[in-house]
Every structure is written in C-alpha cells, then in structure tokens.
Amino acid sequence: MKRFVQNGFEILAGEHEIVFLDRRTWGIGWAMVAIGALAVILIVLAVTAAEALGGLPSTLIEWGFPGAAAGLALGIWVLVRLHRRRRSEPAEEIRDLLILDLRSDALRNRMGEVLAQSDELRARMHIDWWTRGAMRVVVLHWPGGRRTIYRSFGRQRSLEVLAFLREQGLDAV
Secondary structure: OEEEEEOOEEEEEOOOEEEEEEOOOHHHHHHHHHHHHHHHHHHHHHHHHHHHOOOOOOHHHHHHHHHHHHHHHHHHHHHHHHHHHHHOOOHHHOOEEEEEEOOOOEEEEOOOOEEEEHHHOEEEEEEEHHHOOOEEEEEEEEOOEEEEEEEEOOHHHHHHHHHHHHHOOOEEO
C-alpha cells in the first residue's frame, strides 16, 4: 500500500482504490502557532513593562498579562486535544473523504455518490498563497467540483504525489 501523509492530508493507495483524506488539522495547526506567538508577545510585554516601571505594582502587569496568557494557554490546550482527536480518527469516520475506484474508474464521495469518471479528473499543483508561497497544494479538479487532496511544505513531495497519480492514469501536471 502506497501512502502519502502530510499536514492532515492523506493519500492511501490500495490495490483497487485510492482514498483521499482531509483530516482538517491544517487550520488547527496554524491557529496553535498564532496563539502561541501571541502568548510569547504577551510574556515579553509583561517583562518589559515590569522592568520599565521599576518594580512598581501595576494591575495590568499583575493580573492582565498573566490572565491573558492563561487564557491563551487554555486555548492552545483545547486546540491540541482537537488536533490529536482528528489525527487519530479512523478513515471510515472522516467527513472529507474521496475514493477513486480503479475498477470502475469513478471518483466517489464518502456516501458512494459518483462525482466524476477518472478521465474527467485533473490533478494540478498550485502555490498556496495563504502561506505566502511556502506550501504547495495538489488540487483534484473535475467538472463541477474541486478538492485539495494534498498540502506540503516541500515542492518535491507534491511532485511525487503528481507522479504517483500519473502512474494511476490520471491527468496530473
């Protein structure tokens, strides 16, 4: 079984089907980074303000910054739990699931509804502008729909996914 896994996206290739999973963890990871950065900024502000005031008591320093940092820590804790839960979900329970049935040459969703035939599918690599071009995404297009099936910081890994899809007979550039 061939497997590509990165940033919450998985491509699992069996003998007769290819499963495209989106565990929806990518956004959670970015939220954890943003909240963590904000917590660090608050800590730096608290230390800087405490030094600038020369040790004078201040309600903002004594209660505001630590309270905000505690709130952010709680937010990160909740996000970490959600991230772990989504990472460990069985494939059968994942909502964003596509199946390319190699026997019938059809792309189906989780409910078994046929979305397109394999000759209508196009896989393309795009630059992810949300990350300022740091990531590459592989998007599967078909008449009337499209779905991101893979996201990677490395261009090379995305090219490997496209090469694998070409080996399976898809139009992948």
